Amino acid sequence: MEVTVPDTLVLKIVEYDSDSGKPDTTLYLLYDKSIHRYVIRANRKGTSYISSLTYSFECESVYDLADFIQFVIDSSNNISYILYNYDNLPMTSNEITYDFLEEYDDISYEIAGYDNKVLKRESLLKHLRMLRNIFNYNN
Secondary structure: OOOEEOOEEEEEEEEEOOOOOOEEEEEEEEEEOOOOEEEEEEEEOOOOOOOOEEEEEEEOOHHHHHHHHHHHOOOOOEEEEEEEEEOOEEOOHHHOOHHHHHHOOOHHHEEEEEEEEEOOHHHHHHHHHHHHHOOOOOO
């Protein structure tokens, strides 16, 4: 029997290339309360120069997380923020892959979405703190 977390907030950030308007990088961010760590599952779309690249990042500090996000997203590109409430995530974050999050990326899980935003550290930190502080206990 597969054990799932009842509800977990996941923040998706999509970076759009300023020249083509196409998605460049997609980040799924969540906070794993059991290990007290932020988790990123991400994908950088392939171009004529590079193939598509899926990667992960974990850290304890919201500031380290914001630094990493600001490093991988070009400040001249616009982004979209989408907040999801997944009800089917595996119990441990090690089992949550980019492919899993993308497969279940559905409007039925969407709480809010904001397009054509500029990545600003102050609002980014606010969004990241929200992930850490809003969760449902697994009874």
